[in-house]
Amino acid sequence: MSGNGPAPQPGAPGGSAAESTPQGRPVDPTGDIPLFRRLWSGGHLLPDGATGGPAHPLIRMFGRWVRRPLTPALRLWRRNIQLRVVATTLLMSLGVVLLLGLVVIGQVRNGLLDAKRHAAQAQAAGGFDVAEQMADAADARRQDEAGAGGQDTEDAATWLNNLVHQLASGGKGSYSVVALSAGAAGGDDPSVANRGPRVSGDILPESVPMGIREQVTKRGEVFEQYSTIVHKNGDEKESALVIGTLVDDNEGRPYQLYYLFPFTQEEKSLSLVTGTLATAGVFVVVLLGAIAWVVVRQVVTPVRMAAGISERLAAGLLQERMKVTGEDDIARLGESFNKMAQNLQGKIQQMEELSRMQRRFVSDVSHELRTPLTTVRMAADVIHEAREDFDPVTARSAELLIGQLDRFESLLADLLEISRFDAGAAALEAEPIDLRDVVNRVVDGAEPLAERKGSRLLVRGAEYPVVAEADSRRVERVLRNLVVNAVEHGEGRDVVVRLAASHSAVAVAVRDYGVGLKPGEATRVFNRFWRADPARARTTGGTGLGLSIAEEDARLHGGWLQAWGEPGGGSQFRLTLPRTAGDALRTSPIPLEPEDSRRNRGTGGQGGSGARRATALPAQVRPALPPGGSPKAVTGSAPRPGEGPGRVIRSTTTDTGSEGRPRGR
Numbered sequence: 001m002s003g004n005g006p007a008p009q010p011g012a013p014g015g016s017a018a019e020s021t022p023q024g025r026p027v028d029p030t031g032d033i034p035l036f037r038r039l040w041s042g043g044h045l046l047p048d049g050a051t052g053g054p055a056h057p058l059i060r061m062f063g064r065w066v067r068r069p070l071t072p073a074l075r076l077w078r079r080n081i082q083l084r085v086v087a088t089t090l091l092m093s094l095g096v097v098l099l100l101g102l103v104v105i106g107q108v109r110n111g112l113l114d115a116k117r118h119a120a121q122a123q124a125a126g127g128f129d130v131a132e133q134m135a136d137a138a139d140a141r142r143q144d145e146a147g148a149g150g151q152d153t154e155d156a157a158t159w160l161n162n163l164v165h166q167l168a169s170g171g172k173g174s175y176s177v178v179a180l181s182a183g184a185a186g187g188d189d190p191s192v193a194n195r196g197p198r199v200s201g202d203i204l205p206e207s208v209p210m211g212i213r214e215q216v217t218k219r220g221e222v223f224e225q226y227s228t229i230v231h232k233n234g235d236e237k238e239s240a241l242v243i244g245t246l247v248d249d250n251e252g253r254p255y256q257l258y259y260l261f262p263f264t265q266e267e268k269s270l271s272l273v274t275g276t277l278a279t280a281g282v283f284v285v286v287l288l289g290a291i292a293w294v295v296v297r298q299v300v301t302p303v304r305m306a307a308g309i310s311e312r313l314a315a316g317l318l319q320e321r322m323k324v325t326g327e328d329d330i331a332r333l334g335e336s337f338n339k340m341a342q343n344l345q346g347k348i349q350q351m352e353e354l355s356r357m358q359r360r361f362v363s364d365v366s367h368e369l370r371t372p373l374t375t376v377r378m379a380a381d382v383i384h385e386a387r388e389d390f391d392p393v394t395a396r397s398a399e400l401l402i403g404q405l406d407r408f409e410s411l412l413a414d415l416l417e418i419s420r421f422d423a424g425a426a427a428l429e430a431e432p433i434d435l436r437d438v439v440n441r442v443v444d445g446a447e448p449l450a451e452r453k454g455s456r457l458l459v460r461g462a463e464y465p466v467v468a469e470a471d472s473r474r475v476e477r478v479l480r481n482l483v484v485n486a487v488e489h490g491e492g493r494d495v496v497v498r499l500a501a502s503h504s505a506v507a508v509a510v511r512d513y514g515v516g517l518k519p520g521e522a523t524r525v526f527n528r529f530w531r532a533d534p535a536r537a538r539t540t541g542g543t544g545l546g547l548s549i550a551e552e553d554a555r556l557h558g559g560w561l562q563a564w565g566e567p568g569g570g571s572q573f574r575l576t577l578p579r580t581a582g583d584a585l586r587t588s589p590i591p592l593e594p595e596d597s598r599r600n601r602g603t604g605g606q607g608g609s610g611a612r613r614a615t616a617l618p619a620q621v622r623p624a625l626p627p628g629g630s631p632k633a634v635t636g637s638a639p640r641p642g643e644g645p646g647r648v649i650r651s652t653t654t655d656t657g658s659e660g661r662p663r664g665r
Contacts, residue, residue, distance in 0.1 A: 082293070082300045089292035090285060097281035101274075108273050112266040117241060120261040121224070123175065124243040127167050128222070131247050131257055134163055138250030159250040160198045168200030174265075176201050176229070178208055180256040182217055182246060202232045208242055208258050216256050220246040229262055238262040302330045306337055318345040362415055369412055373405075380405050417549050428471050428556050430581040435466040435475070435508060439497055442479045446487060454492035457483070461499040468506040469581040474553040478561065479508060481546040482573045486512035490570070500589040504579055507590040511572040517565025525563050526551045550575075560585060564592045 077084060138159060160179050168177045179198040197205040212225045222245040229238040244258035305322055312320045321341060324334040384402045387395040443457050450457050479497075486495045490512040498509045517525065524530055528548045547561075554561035557577050565571030576588040593600065 085296045090289045093285045093288040101277045124259040156251045164198045176260040178258040182254040204230045430469045433472045446483045456494045458496045466499045466501045478550040482510040490514040502589040507576045509574045509590045513570035522563040
C-alpha cells in the first residue's frame with residue numbers, strides 16, 4: 001500500500017527512513033547527495049535511498065518554452081490527414097529525386113572522366129611520339145653538320161622552348177605542356193639539374209605534383225595523376241589530369257615531358273547537368289505534392305463532410321444527409337451513410353414516441369390514481385382510528401394498511417416528480433439560501449429515525465455561513481434522502497453531515513459507517529429502482545426513486561451528486577452546488593473519498609499501525625442517555641474506526657462547538 005511518507009524501516013518502530021537505517025545508523029539526509037544533484041533536483045533534498053527528484057524549474061520552463069510553438073503544429077499534424085499524406089508524399093518524392101539525382105550525376109561524372117582520360121591519353125601519346133621524332137631529327141641533323149665540318153646552331157635550351165611551343169600550339173588552350181629537368185627529382189648530372197623548366201601558358205611548374213615526378217624519373221614510363229593547375233596570378237585553380245614520361249632531348253640527355261589536361265569543360269557540363277536535374281527534381285516534387293493534394297482532397301472531403309454531418313446528427317439534427325454525386329466508392333459510401341442516418345432517425349423517433357407514451361402513461365396513471373387513493377386513504381383513516389374496537393388481527397391489518405398507503409403515496413409522488421423531470425417541466429426557483437438552515441431542518445426531521453436505529457447525527461463545518469443560490473425545497477429533499485439512507489444503512493453507527501464552501505462552490509457530504517458499497521456500485525446507485533441487495537425486501541427503505549430524483553435535482557442546479565463507498569467501511573454522498581446559479585463547476589470543497597477511509601488511514605503517516613487499524617471497523621459505543629431523555633446529536637470529531645471501545649468524543653459546549661452544532665429534538 002502506497003503512502004504519503006516513507007515506509008517504516010526495520011529497527012525503527014513508527015519512524016521514517018530519515019531517522020535511522022535498518023542497522024540503526026544515523027544518516028545525514030544531505031551528506032551523500034552531491035551539490036550538482038541537489039541543484040538539478042530543484043533545491044529539494046532527496047530522502048535517503050531515493051534515486052532522483054523533480055527536474056529543475058529552469059529546465060521545466062525551457063521545456064515548456066520549446067513545446068509551446070510546436071503544440072499547434074503537432075495538433076494540426078494529428079488532426080489533418082490530408083496534410084500528413086501530402087507531407088509524406090513530398091518527403092518520399094524528395095528522397096527518391098535526391099537518390100536518382102545522385103546516381104545520374106555520378107554516372108555522368110564517371111562518363112565525362114572516362115572520355116576525358118581516353119582523349120588525354122591519346123593526345124599525350126601523340127605528343128610524346130612527336131617529341132621523340134623531333135629529338136631524332138635534331139640528332140641526325142647535328143651529325144650531318146658535324147660530318148660536313150659545320151657547327152650545331154641550336155642548343156638544348158632553345159630546342160626545348162621550340163618543342164614546348166610546338167606541342168602546346170596544337171591544343172588551342174585545351175591542355176598545357178610542361179618540360180622539366182630529369183635532375184629535378186634527384187638526377188646526378190649537374191648540367192641537367194641546372195636546366196630550368198619550360199611551360200606553356202600562364203601556369204606554374206608546381207602544377208605537376210612531386211609524386212608523379214618521382215615515378216617518371218625512377219621508372220621512365222608513362223604515368224598519370226589527378227592534380228590541380230596553379231596559375232601565375234594565384235587566383236584561379238583548376239582540376240586537371242597530368243600525364244608525363246621521360247624522353248631525350250636533341251643532345252640525348254633525358255628530361256620530363258608532361259601534358260596537363262584541365263577539366264574546365266567537363267565541370268561546366270557537369271554543372272549544367274546538375275542544374276537541369278535540380279530544376280527537374282524540384283518541379284517533379286512540387287507536381288507530385290499537388291497531385292497528392294488533389295487526389296487526397298477528393299477522398300478526404302467526403303470524409304470530412306460525413307464527420308460534420310455525424311456531429312450534427314449527434315447534436316439532434318436528424319434530418320442532415322450527405323450530398324451524393326457519381327457512382328464510385330465514395331458515392332456508395334455516401335448512400336450507405338444516408339441510409340444509416342435515415343434508419344437511425346426512424347428508430348430514434350420511434351423510441352422518442354414510445355418514451356413519450358410511457359411518460360404520458362406514468363403521468364396519467366399517477367394523476368388518475370390520486371382520486372381513488374384519496375378515497376382509500378379516507379376509509380383507511382376511519383378504520384385505523386377505530387382499530388381499538390377490533391380484534392388484534394384486524395387492528396394489525398389496519399396498521400399495515402396505513403403504512404402501505406403512506407408508502408404508496410410516497411411512490412406516487414416520486415413517480416409524478418420523475419415524470420416532470422422526463423418531460424422537462426421541472427423548474428428551478430433559485431434564491432440565496434444558507435445551507436446550514438436546510439441541514440438543521442433535515443437533521444431535525446431525521447432524528448426520530450436515528451434514535452430508533454441507535455445512530456447519532458453529527459454536523460460539521462457549521463461555524464460559518466454556507467450561502468448559495470439554490471432551490472431550498474429541492475436541496476432539502478436531496479439532503480433528506482441522503483441522511484435517511486445513511487441512517488438506514490449505517491447499522492447504528494454515527495452519521496456525519498459536513499458542510500464546506502469555496503469561492504465558487506458549496507458542498508454537503510453525508511458520511512456513514514455502515515455496510516458501504518461494493519466496487520462499481522457507486523455509479524449504479526442513482527439508477528431507478530436499483531438496490532444494492534436485491535434479496536432485501538422492497539418494504540425496507542424508500543421507493544427506489546429517491547436517489548434518482550436527487551441526482552436530477554442536483555443536475556437541475558448545475559451541480560454534482562456523487563457517491564463513494566467501500567465494503568464494510570461505510571459510504572459518503574457528496575452534493576456540490578455552484579455559489580451562483582448557472583456557473584460551471586470545476587472542483588468541490590469536500591473530497592469525495594473521506595479522510596477516514598481505509599486507504600487514507602493506511603497511508604496517513606501513521607507508521608505501520610495505520611494499516612493494521614484499517615482492517616476492522618469496531619462498533620461505536622453509544623453514550624449514556626442524558627437525564628430525562630433521548631440521545632442528542634452531538635458535534636466534535638466522530639469516533640474513528642480503530643479507536644478503543646467505550647471512547648466517545650463529545651463537544652465541550654452545549655449550544656455550539658468548534659466543529660459543529662449540537663442537534664436536539
